[in-house]
Amino acid sequence: AEVLQLLRMDDCNAHGVLARRADALDGSEADPTARGVRGALLLASGSLVNHECLPTLARFDDCDAGSRSSATACSTPCVSFRTLHAVPRGGELSLSYVPLLWDGEERRARCRALFGFDCRCARCRAELREEAEAQGKEAPAAGLGEEEADWRYVDVFLLKYVCARPGCGGTLAPEAPGGSAAECNVCGAKRTEKEFLEELQALQE
Ligand SMILES: [Zn+2]
Numbered sequence: 312a313e314v315l316q317l318l319r320m321d322d323c324n325a326h327g328v329l330a331r332r333a334d335a336l337d338g339s340e341a342d343p344t345a346r347g348v349r350g351a352l353l354l355a356s357g358s359l360v361n362h363e364c365l366p367t368l369a370r371f372d373d374c375d376a377g378s379r380s381s382a383t384a385c386s387t388p389c390v391s392f393r394t395l396h397a398v399p400r401g402g403e404l405s406l407s408y409v410p411l412l413w414d415g416e417e418r419r420a421r422c423r424a425l426f427g428f429d430c431r432c433a434r435c436r437a438e439l440r441e442e443a444e445a446q447g448k449e450a451p452a453a454g455l456g457e458e459e460a461d462w463r464y465v466d467v468f469l470l471k472y473v474c475a476r477p478g479c480g481g482t483l484a485p486e487a488p489g490g491s492a493a494e495c496n497v498c499g500a501k502r503t504e505k506e507f508l509e510e511l512q513a514l515q516e
């Protein structure tokens with residue numbers, strides 16, 4: 312069992328840093344020693360970033376320096392994080408460790424298997440409540456300050472931030488802070504705000 316655990320830790324560390332879970336720190340986790348992955352990368356700042364299924368950050372890897380044509384391209388190999396939208400002061404920065412378009416069961420299973428935690432983010436809570444209601448069960452009680460995501464918000468979020476290129480699944484983030492064009496962190500595809508609004512309108516018609 313010890314070896315298994317070591318192997319598992321190794322697996323986890325390839326993707327992130329094991330640390331006490333955020334919910335263990337604020338006391339809402341029953342087991343105060345519960346460990347999960349707090350970061351997506353073995354980077355000083357990256358290791359502080361929690362997972363959320365509606366993240367506020369996207370990670371841009373630029374391993375071949377200058378391979379990115381955007382204005383924010385680095386001249387040396389680098390990893391950078393971009394906020395998808397304005398984050399209120401003090402708001403949490405988060406990354407999704409799993410593809411945003413996966414369904415809830417898949418996302419939570421991957422988080423559990425690879426990172427050792429059960430995701431209970433706003434999007435997951437909304438999904439779990441709907442699931443429970445469909446099965447005629449009582450929805451899990453929400454903790455203090457635990458809001459559920461609104462479905463319309465989730466739909467618009469996915470349309471706005473998930474790359475539409477077939478099979479890509481990357482995340483679109485502004486090319487430059489406050490800029491109106493977004494760039495995919497996987498395939499590099501670009502989309503202007505105007506194009507997004509047209510897609511949104513087409514969807515609502
Ligand atoms: Zn989640």
Ligand SMILES: [Zn+2]
Binds near residue numbers: 474496497
């Ligand atoms: Zn893409």
